[in-house]
Amino acid sequence: MKPLPSLDVLKTFLVVAQKLNFTRAAEVLNVTQGAVSRQIAGLEAHLGYALFTRQARGLALTHHGALLVAPLQQAFTHIDDALAKGGAQSGILRVKCPTCAMRWILPRVIRLQNERPELVVEVTASVSHGVEFAAEPFDAAIVFGAAPSLKGVTADHLFDEVLTPVCAPELWKPKKHAAPTPGDLAGKTLLHPTRDRRDWLLWLGAFGYTGLPSTKAQHFDTLDLAMSSAMQGLGVTIGDVSLIEEDLRAKRVIAPFPLCVTSGAAYYLAYPERPAPSPALQQFVQWLGDEAAHTRRRLEARTHAAQA
Known part of the structure; x- marks a missing residue:
C-alpha cells in the first residue's frame, strides 16, 4: 500500500486547482513558483497520473484531477473542524496579519493577553494582504485592500487607510x-x-x-x-x-x-463562517471591533482638529 501524500502537497494541489496558475498559487502559499511546480510534479508521479494539462494561458484539470477536488476539499473541511474544536477548547487563536498592520495589532494583543491570560492569540506576520482559509492554518486574518467578498467568510471593517x-x-x-x-x-x-x-x-x-x-x-x-x-x-x-x-x-x-x-483601501478582520466561531474567536472579534472603534474616533478627532 502506497504511503499517503503529505497534507502540504495536497493543500498545494487544491490551491492550484482553484487558481489554475502556478504563479498565483505560489503567491497564496507564500512559496516560489518552482516549489509549487515541483510539488505538483511529485504528486503526479506518486499517483501515477496527470492532474493538470498545461495550456497557453494557464492550467486545466484533467479528468483524474477534477475527481480529486471535491473529496479533498471535504477532507480538509473535516480536519479544519477538528482543529477548530481543539482550538476552541484550548483558547488558542491563530491570526494572520500583514506586516504593515503589526504596529497596530501587536501592542493590543499583548495587552489583551495580559488582561485575559486564558485567551492565547498567536499572530503570524505575512507580506500577503489576503488569506485562503482552506489552504492556511488560521482562525482569522487581518485583510488589507478592498472589502473581501469570499464565500463563507465574514469580513468586519476595522478602519480605513x-x-x-x-x-x-x-x-x-x-x-x-x-x-x-x-x-x-x-x-x-x-x-x-x-x-x-x-x-x-x-x-x-x-x-x-x-x-x-x-x-x-x-x-x-x-x-x-x-x-x-x-x-x-x-x-x-x-x-x-x-x-x-x-x-x-x-x-x-x-x-x-x-x-x-x-x-480607498481599508483593514478588515476576516474569519470563516463555518464552523461557527468558537467562544474564543467571538471574544476576539468583539474586542478587536472595540479597539478599531477607538482608533476611528481618534482619527476623526485628529481630522477635525486639522480642519479647524
Whole structure:
C-alpha cells in the first residue's frame, strides 16, 4: 500500500486547482513558483497520473484531477473542524496579519493577553494582504485592500487607510510663521512603501501637485520597512495614521502636515463562517471591533482638529 501524500502537497494541489496558475498559487502559499511546480510534479508521479494539462494561458484539470477536488476539499473541511474544536477548547487563536498592520495589532494583543491570560492569540506576520482559509492554518486574518467578498467568510471593517507624510522628529524643522507645503520636502529623501510610488502621488495630488518634490528616493516592498527607515531618520515616508498612532503618541515619529488623504483601501478582520466561531474567536472579534472603534474616533478627532 502506497504511503499517503503529505497534507502540504495536497493543500498545494487544491490551491492550484482553484487558481489554475502556478504563479498565483505560489503567491497564496507564500512559496516560489518552482516549489509549487515541483510539488505538483511529485504528486503526479506518486499517483501515477496527470492532474493538470498545461495550456497557453494557464492550467486545466484533467479528468483524474477534477475527481480529486471535491473529496479533498471535504477532507480538509473535516480536519479544519477538528482543529477548530481543539482550538476552541484550548483558547488558542491563530491570526494572520500583514506586516504593515503589526504596529497596530501587536501592542493590543499583548495587552489583551495580559488582561485575559486564558485567551492565547498567536499572530503570524505575512507580506500577503489576503488569506485562503482552506489552504492556511488560521482562525482569522487581518485583510488589507478592498472589502473581501469570499464565500463563507465574514469580513468586519476595522478602519480605513489614511495617509500622511511621516518622519523622525529631528529630520523636520518647522517654519515659524507658515504652514508646511510639499515644497518643504525638496531635497529630502522620499521613502516609498510601494514600487509605483502611488501613495506619495495620491497625497501630493490632494495638494494639487502632479509630480514629486524631490529626486531623492528609496523604495521598499512594505510599509513596515519604509516606516522603520523613517524612524531611523533616513527620510520621509507616507504613513497610515491609524497604524502609527502609538508611534506618534510616543513621539518616535511626527506627522508634520495636517493634510490626511484616504486611499480607498481599508483593514478588515476576516474569519470563516463555518464552523461557527468558537467562544474564543467571538471574544476576539468583539474586542478587536472595540479597539478599531477607538482608533476611528481618534482619527476623526485628529481630522477635525486639522480642519479647524
